[in-house]
Amino acid sequence: MIRLALHQIDKKYGNHAIFSFENWQLDHGIYWLKGGNGTGKTTLFKMIAGQTPFEGSLILNDISLKNQPVNYRSMISYAEAEPQYPAFITGNELLKYYLDVRQAKSEDSRSLVEALGMANFMDQKVGSYSSGMLKKLSLICAFVGDVQLFVLDEPLITIDTAAAQVLYQVINARHAQGSSFLLSSHQELEMNHLPIKQVFQIVERQIQPC
Numbered sequence: 001m002i003r004l005a006l007h008q009i010d011k012k013y014g015n016h017a018i019f020s021f022e023n024w025q026l027d028h029g030i031y032w033l034k035g036g037n038g039t040g041k042t043t044l045f046k047m048i049a050g051q052t053p054f055e056g057s058l059i060l061n062d063i064s065l066k067n068q069p070v071n072y073r074s075m076i077s078y079a080e081a082e083p084q085y086p087a088f089i090t091g092n093e094l095l096k097y098y099l100d101v102r103q104a105k106s107e108d109s110r111s112l113v114e115a116l117g118m119a120n121f122m123d124q125k126v127g128s129y130s131s132g133m134l135k136k137l138s139l140i141c142a143f144v145g146d147v148q149l150f151v152l153d154e155p156l157i158t159i160d161t162a163a164a165q166v167l168y169q170v171i172n173a174r175h176a177q178g179s180s181f182l183l184s185s186h187q188e189l190e191m192n193h194l195p196i197k198q199v200f201q202i203v204e205r206q207i208q209p210c
């Protein structure tokens with residue numbers, strides 16, 4: 001179960017202000033951040049994942065990103081909208097890296113590898129993957145280990161309908177086990193597949209409920 005709190009946030013790229021707000025807090029649940037191109041969804045997710053600098057404080061379960069960055073990041077799994085990996089590594093090599101870092105067993109990932117139809121491709125170099133296969137690999141890696149908060153940027157883009165159903169099942173299962181989710185999507189998420197607790201949008205550098 002999580003408590004995520006952002007306070008006194010300012011985020012700029014050069015002179016371009018992206019966020020400026022006092023407070024935003026979340027507890028356990030599945031949340032959806034919607035919005036058009038360039039509104040700041042990816043920037044917010046990178047901030048929460050500890051991958052881009054900003055002014056302000058970010059605290060997850062009493063652990064501060066700025067004061068305890070390693071402990072903070074170990075509670076979060078972030079999957080990029082358009083993952084990119086070195087072309088010369090194989091899917092299994094990348095997965096093994098995640099398994100080692102998160103001290104997880106390969107059996108834990110096997111059912112997701114099978115369900116996403118990736119078993120026959122995991123020994124191939126990712127340079128040969130389609131964009132949908134890259135996305136599936138990134139999701140397989142994101143779900144490795146015991147994670148409190150999953151931050152999935154555009155998890156549905158490039159994957160087919162069958163894979164989307166698998167993704168919904170995994171999200172539901174992990175949510176039932178206590179994990180929380182921040183999802184972004186341009187498309188309407190199929191709300192009947194996921195118990196979305198709240199939908200947010202970014203308006204004038206603030207995060208507002210829809």
Ligand SMILES: Nc1ncnc2c1ncn2[C@@H]1O[C@H](COP(=O)(O)OP(=O)(O)OP(=O)(O)O)[C@@H](O)[C@H]1O
Nearest residue numbers: 013016018035036037038039040041042043044081
């Ligand atoms: N590294 C960067 N350097 C400078 N400006 C950036 C950088 N990353 C994003 N921006 C700008 O910040 C704004 C928000 O971008 P961001 O990628 O967070 O939006 P988004 O809502 O995720 O967009 P999309 O839906 O198109 O992916 C945009 O105006 C973008 O040009």
